Amino acid sequence: MNLPQQVKVGDELPELPIPITARQIVAGAIASQDFEDVHHDKAAANQKGTPDIFMNILTTNGLVGRYLSDWAGPTVRIRRISLKLGAPNYPGDTMVMSGQVTAVQDNELEIAFKGKNGLGNHVTGTGYLTLEESA
Amino acid sequence: MNTALSDLEQAIEPLRKRYIGQRVGPYLAWNKVSRTQIWQWCAAMGDTHPEYLGGETAIAPPTMLQSWTFRDVHGDYAPGSTDQNTYEVLGKLDELGYFGSVAVSYDQQYLEYLHEGDHVHSFSTISDISALKNTALGTGCFVTELAEYFRQDKTLIGTATITYLKYQPNQTSTGAPPSSPRKIERIRPVENTDSQHYWQGLRDGKLLIQQCSDCDVSRHPPQPMCEACQSINWHTVESTRRGKIYSFTSIHHPEIPPFDSPNCIVLVDLDEGVRIAAQITGVKYDELKIGMPVRANIVEVQKGLSLPIFEVEQ
Numbered sequence: 225m226n227l228p229q230q231v232k233v234g235d236e237l238p239e240l241p242i243p244i245t246a247r248q249i250v251a252g253a254i255a256s257q258d259f260e261d262v263h264h265d266k267a268a269a270n271q272k273g274t275p276d277i278f279m280n281i282l283t284t285n286g287l288v289g290r291y292l293s294d295w296a297g298p299t300v301r302i303r304r305i306s307l308k309l310g311a312p313n314y315p316g317d318t319m320v321m322s323g324q325v326t327a328v329q330d331n332e333l334e335i336a337f338k339g340k341n342g343l344g345n346h347v348t349g350t351g352y353l354t355l356e357e358s359a
Numbered sequence: 360m361n362t363a364l365s366d367l368e369q370a371i372e373p374l375r376k377r378y379i380g381q382r383v384g385p386y387l388a389w390n391k392v393s394r395t396q397i398w399q400w401c402a403a404m405g406d407t408h409p410e411y412l413g414g415e416t417a418i419a420p421p422t423m424l425q426s427w428t429f430r431d432v433h434g435d436y437a438p439g440s441t442d443q444n445t446y447e448v449l450g451k452l453d454e455l456g457y458f459g460s461v462a463v464s465y466d467q468q469y470l471e472y473l474h475e476g477d478h479v480h481s482f483s484t485i486s487d488i489s490a491l492k493n494t495a496l497g498t499g500c501f502v503t504e505l506a507e508y509f510r511q512d513k514t515l516i517g518t519a520t521i522t523y524l525k526y527q528p529n530q531t532s533t534g535a536p537p538s539s540p541r542k543i544e545r546i547r548p549v550e551n552t553d554s555q556h557y558w559q560g561l562r563d564g565k566l567l568i569q570q571c572s573d574c575d576v577s578r579h580p581p582q583p584m585c586e587a588c589q590s591i592n593w594h595t596v597e598s599t600r601r602g603k604i605y606s607f608t609s610i611h612h613p614e615i616p617p618f619d620s621p622n623c624i625v626l627v628d629l630d631e632g633v634r635i636a637a638q639i640t641g642v643k644y645d646e647l648k649i650g651m652p653v654r655a656n657i658v659e660v661q662k663g664l665s666l667p668i669f670e671v672e673q
C-alpha cells in the first residue's frame with residue numbers, strides 16, 4: 225500500500241496498456257452520456273475529417289482516474305485532473321498509460337501522467353490526489 | 360493575420376459579444392446518482408476501485424462529474440432545466456462552417472464525492488472564444504466553457520473547464536480502412552551500393568563492420584573507400600556487439616513519435632575498434648555513464664527495418 229511517507233518525488237507508476245477498440249470507445253461514450261456522432265458513427269467521423277470514430281474526452285478522463293486510483297489504493301481522493309488531448313484514440317490502437325510523482329506535501333500528491341498511442345501522446349496532464357487515513 | 364482570416368474574424372465577433380460571460384442554468388440531471396449508472400461507468404472504464412461499488416451506498420467516481428447533467432440521447436435536457444442552450448454558440452459556429460468539434464483540454468476540480476441518491480445540477484458559462492487559428496485539423500477557434508456542479512443542497516461539488524476546437528475540416532476522410540489507425544513510422548534509411556550490406560546484415564540479425572581488405576583497418580559507418588590506404592577493396596566482419604559508452608545524450612523535448620521519451624542515444628566504442636551511434640534501452644537516462652560496458656541486441660523496430668539497440672551489460 226502506498227502510504228504518503230513511502231511515496232517520494234520521482235517514483236514511477238507502473239505502465240498500463242489499454243487496448244483501444246470500437247467497443248471501448250462506444251461503451252465509454254454511452255457510460256458518460258456523450259452521444260456526439262463522432263464517438264459511435266464512422267461515416268459521420270469521416271465526414272468530419274477523421275479516419276474512424278475516436279474516444280471522447282470523458283472516457284479519457286475516466287481512464288486517467290482509474291489509472292491514478294488503481295495505483296494510489298483504496299484511501300485515495302482524486303481532487304483535480306488537468307489534461308490536454310493530442311493524438312486521437314482510434315480503434316485498433318493501444319494507449320500505454322505512464323506516470324511519475326512530481327510533488328509530495330503531507331498527504332497530498334501530484335502526478336504527471338501520459339497516455340501514449342501509436343500516433344503519439346493521446347493525453348498528457350497532472351493529477352492531484354489526497355491519501356486519507358484508512359478507516 | 361491575413362486578409363482572408365480577418366474577414367472570417369468579422370463573422371465571429373458578434374458571437375463573442377453575445378455569448379462570452381453569460382452564465383446559464385440550471386441544468387438538472389435526468390436521474391439521481393445511482394448504482395446502475397456508476398456500475399455502467401466503472402464497467403466501461405475497467406475501474407475496479409473498491410470504494411465506488413464495494414459498500415452499502417455506491418459512491419460515484421469523481422471523473423463522472425460532467426456526465427450527470429448532459430443531455431439525453433435525443434439531445435434534450437432534463438425537465439426543470441433552463442431553456443437556454445449553453446452550446447448554442449457551437450451551433451452558430453457550425454453554421455459559419457466550423458462544424459468540426461474536438462475537445463482539446465480539460466481541467467476538473469473535485470470538491471466532494473457524490474453518493475447514491477444525490478441529485479446534481481449545473482451552471483455553464485462560455486468564458487472565451489479565441490481568435491481564428493490555422494490548426495492541423497483546419498482553421499478554427501478555441502471555445503472555453505466553465506461548468507459548475509452542485510448537489511441538491513446547493514453545495515458546490517466540482518468545476519470543469521473545457522476547451523473545444525471548432526474547425527472547418529481540411530479534408531474529409533473516407534478511404535481509410537476501419538480499425539487500422541496509421542502508425543507513425545521511422546524514416547527509412549537510404550540503402551545504396553555502399554550501405555546495403557549493413558542494413559541487410561541487421562535484417563539477418565548481424566551487426567556487420569566494414570574492414571579494408573588491403574590494410575585491415577575497420578571502419579563505420581559504411582563508406583566505399585578506406586581512409587587509411589584509399590583501397591576500395593573491403594569485406595565485413597561480424598561484430599560481437601560489445602563495447603563501452605564513449606558519450607551519450609537523452610532527448611526529452613520535443614516528444615516525437617514513434618521514438619521513446621526520453622530517447623537515450625549512445626556513442627559506443629565497439630570492441631572491433633569502431634564507433635557507432637544507437638539507442639540504448641533498459642536504463643534510466645540519469646544512470647548512463649561514460650565507460651559503461653554495453654551490448655547491442657538487434658531489434659526489428661518496424662517491418663523490414665532492424666537496428667542495433669544497446670543495453671547495459673551486467
Ligand SMILES: [Zn+2]
Nearest residue numbers: 571574585588
Ligand atoms: Zn586500407
